[in-house]
Amino acid sequence: MPILNFRVNGKRYEVAVEPTTTLLEVLREKLMITSPKMGCNTGDCGTCSVFLDGKLIRSCITAAMVANQKEVTTLEGIAPHGEFDPLQQAFLENHGTQCGFCTPGMIMAAKALLNENPKPTKQEIKEALSGNLCRCTGYKKIVESVQAAATQKN
Amino acid sequence: MTFQTVGKRKPKYEGIAHVTGETQFVDDMFVPRTLTVKAFRSPVHKGRILKLDTSRAEQMDGVASVITYKDVPANAYGFGADQPVLVQTDIRYKGEPIAAVAAEDEATAYKALDAITIDIEEQEPVFDVLKAMEPDAPQVVPGGNIMMFDDRPYNLATMGDVEAGFKEADHIIEETYFFPDQEHTAMETQVSLVVPEAAGRITVYSVCQDRSMLLGMLAGILQLGSKDALKCECASEWAGRTRSAWRHHAGLNRLKMQAGPVGGGFGGKNEFHADPITAILALKTGRPCKWRWTREEEILYSTHREAMHITYKDGVKNDGRIVARYIKTIRDSGAYVGFNGYATGKTNYFANGPYYVPNLRVEGAAVFTNKPVSSTMRGFAVAPVTFAVEAQMYKIAKTIGMDPLEFRFKNAMRRGDKLVNQQVMHDTSIIEVMQTLAKKAGVQLPDHLSKMTSYDRRA
Known part of the structure; x- marks a missing residue:
């Protein structure tokens, strides 16, 4: 069996x-x-989203060995221990979560957007999150949460 | 007055766990030595099992157990006590579970499913309720495709004299509406983790939304009580049966059920999906068992919202008052009773909308088809008729040349009006709600409408 040697959230x-x-x-x-x-295991719903060397990917359709010698970041690793990322704070304050199942993937997708584009328009937020499904909220409060995080950052 | 909570945004009680990813869903729980469960499902919509051979699967390395109907202590559950956990002979819908395996890992579980062989005499299925109601239609259920309510092929609710009302009317307006079925597609699929504990007890970690009811039903299926415990009577008719299930099934002291957190339910996790099969395998193997449905299984074979044909016939006076209304609903129940008998009563209750009609007759039929069971979803049994009644109100208003808003005000329920079940509405305020909505929507109501109140019928 091949050996996968990689880092996840800073640990080897x-x-x-x-x-x-x-x-x-x-x-x-x-x-x-x-x-x-x-959520779907076919790369359609986005709830498995993580970073591979800082780039947003769907981990359910990525062969594990692709991550060999690379760095994976999950929601657990986006803020230093005991602290919140501005996005986590914003999702909390703006009720961007409901059942919580899509939230990790949703925050990762939003994080990828803000890394590239710290001041996105509403339309840009919607497009960036278009690959992440949520069945509870209707997306309004999720988009508001990302807008709030983007405002707070600057 | 100032409030502490009303009008203020409070943090969500589980919000921190959600935004940090710490919320532990059932699939996020890992118990050592857990076996993976997979089901062998019917490849046909309707048929008779002639021969089922699981022996090759049972002998495979890494397969801990293969179960069939023989392993289910009481193989009939649900409000009709008609649904098997695993099919013995007669298949009623495509995807119905026939056997299940517990294996060391997922790949082995799938290999074991491939090793199961089956001979089925395929039969002609029926998917359309109107076809299923024809006298020579293929029989989904022995004894007829139309669910009986006492001696009637529909659940009846009636008030006043509908025929007399129609004679009094200036206009008769009739229309049929169709509402299709709908899948919840919660982000989390069905998951069950069952862990054997000391002294023959088990703990069921379930994604279900309806723990107390399902706990009683599961006790009925598993028959964990004494040998003289009554046979699975978990629910012989539609209403109030949960309690009888509780009474009759000893063995609840061996059963613990933890429900949730639910990764989206919307009614799709009200009925059993993964729990009974997983529990039987855990009891049989003495090892923890976990079954997570694939997205494909979830969409194709889980419960869904009912499809419904809805017909309204209204007798209306020239002044816009509805004097008589006949409503017929035909509910696509799928293959088993489930909540469908109960749901017809709910449909009858809500089908007239928030309006008062003195002469009212509502017939709620439920018809079996070769589809997965129709069940609960967000206002189940209500959403289809709410759509239809408002479409009908609009149609009537346009037909008699009245403003649809005025037509609704005129027929809106007032305080003291009766619903079809004779329930008196003591505190209705539909007129005030419509006035507020009009204001918020920037609609200028004519004087006589903005002065109407729920206390006065003639205003």
Whole structure:
């Protein structure tokens, strides 16, 4: 079995994986990092979103070995221990969460947007989150949360 | 007056756990030695099982157990006590579980499913309720496709004399509406984790929205009580049966059920999906078992909102008062009773909308088809008729040449009016609600409408 040698949220891991194992399966089932969720397992719903070397990816359709010698960041790793990212604070204050299942992927997608574009328009936010499904909120408060985080940053 | 909470935005009680990803959903729980569960589902919509062979799957390395109907202690549940956990002979819908495996990992579980062989005599299914109601339609259910309510093929609610009302009317306006079925597609699919505990007890971690009811039903299926515990009577008719399930099924002391957190439910997690099969496998293997449905299973085979055909026939006077109304609803129940009998009563209750009609007859039919069971979803049994009644109100107003808003004000329920079940509405305020909405929407109401109140019928 190939050995996957990578970093997740700043820590180094070595895991034996099958060539067909996905990054999501490694994160959830081997490392028990559970913020990335399995919603569809076909790359459609976005709830498994994580960063691979700072770039937003869908971990459910990414072979685990793709992450070899790379750095993965999940929601657990976006803020220093005990602190909130402005996005987490904004989602909390603006009720950007409801059941909470899509929230980790949603915040990761929003984080990817703000890293690239710190002052996005409403339309740009909607486009950036268009690959992340939420069935509870109707998206309004999610978009408002991202807007609030973007305002707060500057 | 100042309030502490009303009008203020309070932090969500579980919000911090949600934004940090710490919320632990059932699929986020990992228990050592957990087996993966997968179901062998019917490949046909309707048929008879001639031969089922699970022996090759049972002998495979890494397979802990394969179960069929023989392993289900009481293989009939639901409000009609008609739904099997695993099909014995007669398949009623595509995807209905026939066998289930518990294996060391997912890949082995899928290999075991491939090793199960089945011979089915395929039969002609029926998907359309109107076709299913025809006398020579394929039988979904032995004894007829139309659910019986005492001696009637529909649930009846009536008030006044509808025929007399129609004679009195200046206009008769009739229309049929159709509301399609709908899948909840919660972000989290169905998940169940069942962990055996000491002294023959089990803990069920379920995504269900309806723990107390399902706990009683699960006790009925598993028959964990003494040997003389009554056979699975968990719910013989539609109403109030949960309590009888509780009474009859000893063994609840061996069953613990934790519900949630729910990763989106919307009614899609009210009925059993993964729990009974997972619990039986955990009891059989003595090991924790987890079953997570795939997205495909969720969309194709989970419960969904009912499809409904809705017909309104209204007798209306020239002044815009509805004097008689006949409503017929035909509910696509899918393959089993489930909530469908109960739901017809709910539909009957709400089908007239927030309006007063002195002569009213409502017939709520439920018809079986070869589809997964229709069940709860956000205002279930109500949303279809709410759509239809408002469409009908608009149609009537346009037909008699009255402003649709004025038409609604005229027929809106006043205090003291009766619903079809004779319930007196002591505190209705639909007129005031419409006035407020008009104001907020910037609609200028004519004087006689803005002066109307819920206390006066003639105003």
